[in-house]
Amino acid sequence: MWDQQDKEAGSPFLSASRKRETIVIVVLLITLLSLAGYWYYSTMLATIIPRQIVSRNFVGIIRIEGYIEEPSVVNRYVDVINQAMKNESVKAVVLIIDSGGGYADYVEQIYLDLLMLKEKKPLVASVILALSGGYYIAVAADYIYVHPTSMVGNVGVKASMPSILIPSEQFIETGVYKWTGFSLLKFPFTLDRALENFVSAVESGRGDRLKISRTELKKALIYLGSEAVELGLADEIGSMQKAIEAAAERANLTSYDVVEIRPRLEQPSSLQSELSNYASGKNEIGALTIDRLNALHPPLAIHFIYLPSESLREMSQSPPPIQSNANVSAPAGEKNVVVDVSHGNQISWWVLDTLIVELAKRNVTVSFLSSWFDVESQLDNASALIVASPTFTYSANEIEQIKRFLDRGGLLLLFFDPAWEHIGPSGLQSEIIAPINSLSTSFGLSFAKGYLYNEKEYFGIYRNIYVRNFGDHPLTQNLSSLIMFTATHIRSVNNGIAWTSNETFSSMSERNGNYTVIAIVKRGNGAIIAVGDLTFLMEPYCYLEDNYRFIANLASLIAKTEIKAPEKEEAAAEKIVRPNLPVGTRKVFRDEVDGKVSNFTWIKVSDREIVVERVNQTVHYYLNEEGALERWTSDGRECVYDKPIPEPPFPLTRGKSWRHETNYTLTLEGVEYHGRLSEENLVEGFENVTAGDGNTYFCAKIKYKREEVIYAYGMEMKMIMEGYCWISSEAGTVKQEFTIKYYNNNVLAGIENERIILLSIEK
Template sequence: MQGFRKKGLKIIVVSLILISFVAGFLTYPLIEKLAIRSVPDEIGTIEIRGYVLYSQDLEYLLKLIDYAKTHSSIKAIVLDIDSGGGVSYAFEQLYYSIRLVSKTKPVVASISGLAASGGYYLAASAEYIYASPTSFVGNIGVVAFMPERVYPVPSIMETGPYKLSGFNLTSFPLQVNDAISNFVNNVKEGRGGRLNASPSTLEKAEIYLGSEAKSIGLIDEVGSIEQAIDKAASLAGITNYKVSILNEIIPNTFPFSTLAISPFSLELNDSFLSGIYPPPAIYCIYSPFLANYQSQPLKQITYPNGLQETNTGEDVIIAYAYRNAFSRDEIESLLTEIILNGHTFSFLTDKSQLQSKLMNAKAFVVIAPTESFSDRENQIVKGFVERGGKLILISSILRASQKEINSLSYGFGIVFSSSYLYNLRSYYGIYRYIFVSNFTINGNNNFNIFKNVSKIVMMTASPIYSSDINEAALTDNGTYSFVSDKTMQYTPIVVSYNGRIVAIGSFEMFTQPFITLYGNEKFEENIVNFMFSG
């Protein structure tokens, strides 16, 4: 009897185990679903503040993006942006990374203060963009620092002319143009049919208030970060969720990070940027400090004491007593052309010698002075021209104000504008390297300074106005003046004063490597021939 009870007890225990197993097997899917539902849905926000200048900052942001992508509880992403951009390649990578994530999870951008240049590049990767009414949006474009010209040294043997520098200076502006084209094309891709601005409008790199940005389709709505979060949840189809700031889950430990620094507190200038990436470098960046730095004219490049030893004679006098902002190396092509034509040159380094220097000279060349001509000096130069001497006036708005060169040119009815010219349709590499191919010649003039020249490229040229034009180079109708922002035909080169004065609004077109472009070299040759024409 006792054995029967033990046997019955065993049967009951085994039965209970079997029942529990079957019940567990049948209810497991329900338990699993309940367990999954116990993990709340999340909206992951990624804060992008300040600038992305170091590779470590890029890696950090990519890590946050990857976290949002791989965690199933995160159903949508909000980019919280207050950035002036940074190094170009970083924002290209961020753009493509976000576009990839947006194929599986909604991405919404919120601009809380600044989304300029690279900051907007990142915003354009999102499906939907909010901005506060007075936030700054746009500044689509790049800033590039030219590579240095590198010469061979005896101790290094390289296998090609660009092996040491890596860049051809002549083609570098075209590479910069490729960078801005990629930027604009990605903005067009990100915004699609909502974009109401042409590529040329975008390339002007203007900054718009949030309310203005909506009218041209750079953003979708004026609103706050809270609205952006609500939109992200709506796109993800969730109503019960929590907001997780991913920067708090994965802190940035890089000690030199430029993230989380206000774009208006970090003093960016070329020295700061060059310390991170020596030229050449390309940035999608905006900073008021960088703009203020770039607006300052270049200082005079001081010659060594042996300057006088380079003089070969006094056919052509080249002014250098007025703190002229150029170096001898920059005008090597001009000096070579003078010598090859059988003539001589001399530098004027002492103002007191102006009259004696011009006594037997054929031509007087004035390039980018940073000190004004006195009334007496004006009279000396005017007497020289009226005796048949030729005056060549060349300005550079990048190096000096126009006030100083106008202190001489006014006396001849010539005015160098304080603006510069640009063209958004026809240019070499960047918008202010303009093509000029329309030349007018007065039939009474006995020398054609544009002979055999079909097209030239002028770098950051100033328009010139004259009361008496014998010849002129005219831009096309799509050319803008930076100051007036008006499109029309401008004259950056004029021949005036009965064919005795040539005024040119761009010195840089005569420097390497730009002197070799199109008809620039032939134009320089014509100028030298003009100096000695009858």
């Protein structure tokens, strides 16, 4: 009764049962509040705090891991630093750094926040890897521990150059740099200023402990932990536990717990999940590419980041447009300059436009030719041949043609630039300098590996070098200073005509010296000019120092070049008649393909059938009554030509030419594929050729180009064969030298150099 009355009246007096219920509720509330407090600390400190807390003193752990390239990543670090700063229970902080840096602004934000944290609490770093921006962050700490083989340093800056503006008349802007933001010429100095900020941070953080000069710091070397301690870049060899103890000691803690501070809210990060997941601690240095970097922060972005050099190879190449099958010239004149782009040359009018303008003023035309067949045809009337940054090697026959051109007084201009934009993937596959040196070494010139740099005097960045030492030559007339941009040096049979100062270093030899960057070698009545840079010819770089004066001197030298016409041979001997090879004739040839040698046999089975037997293949060629090729078969394959391919139009005389085009059907394993073939031939002259059997044959030298295109497997496959064939009246074909280039969807897939010579003939 009393219980009921008390309830109804709202009495303050409770029964024993009610009191027990109230006590339970209070205990539950206290428990919930305790759990809430525990949730707060466990969320903030990311560790299970023991139920029996002896001390509320904590040494907090903050992990800096992976690349710092996205807002979500830097926001997490800012969050944990802010927690450590504001939570009074955190008495000291240990940074565990395993990072190659990242976007400059993000790195600086973390660095500046850590400086604020350091003002309030001891800050100690434990380094696994601290490169570039990772080390920038490390120097905010009071004390840095490293492992003996930790990687430390790489103090430097990376950025993509401003793009070239192609304006729109529909979308307009104010200010010449509104789109690009920076001048091409001034941007390197912006990087230099960013580097100065980085170096100043290192000097400020390390103070008098630093035993390395600013010049040495700017080299961006990577040091092992033990060496970093010796140089004052770090303080001591020690583990993470050692760093924790040191942080506690600096905070005068004798009793403390260690907790890892985590962000309160995890934010998704595509880059972190791919490269360096914050939670798992993955750190895949090298997985980040230049393309990925530019996608995250478009060019002009500045990065304090370490990327292996291999990342450049993954970069989407955007070289200047290559001019092919075109004649880009000044108004018609008597002299012509041929620019070879038949060897995958990374060159175009975009690079040579200032030289083209100066040549036009002197009534000299310029032709960009993508076929060696066309290049060679034009050399008879050319004053100069320009070969710049080829990515395919030159054959022995092509070099011989160039030698004859030089002997008649021609100029050969060789340009090589070691920068990625002038090399490209094909150049890397060819060991970069092999293609240009396949030609230059025939004349006592060799372009060196690597690039030149000068850390004391440079334009903007260390590899934009000054050249102020010149020899006496028309090319160097009135020159006092050039600036070259990522140039290489040239080894020459003479001393060259332009050299760097003795404070210039080679990136490969790491030795200083007076390096030759422009060299000239005489050959017959002509000369070879070798230059170790291309960028200095382009706008706006051509207007610095005396760069443009050099271009004008070069144009004048070309315009004054006099070349002799090819000498004519005796007309009486200039005729090859149709070879009379009876049925049963057997010829054995030696075949060399890229250094691999084998033999094959040519057999005239009948007037309508020829058989060619190779080691792993036999081909039957079937002719019509006029001797034209109608079809061929080989191991279940058959090719039928819509228009039979005719034999050469005998008699062969100098200057005779012929062309042929036809479609064809190729059957492979019962499936038909359709293609087309075109070829052009020209009798250039006559030569005596010594065959492998020791006999000498008087031959017509025929220059030819053959192109085949076939559509199969969803691709356009193309083969271009260019070279020479020597045919005699007595033995027919005696020798062939040619190059074959293979393309898939107009992308070069391979290249072969082949040489065939007659070994014996039995009639």
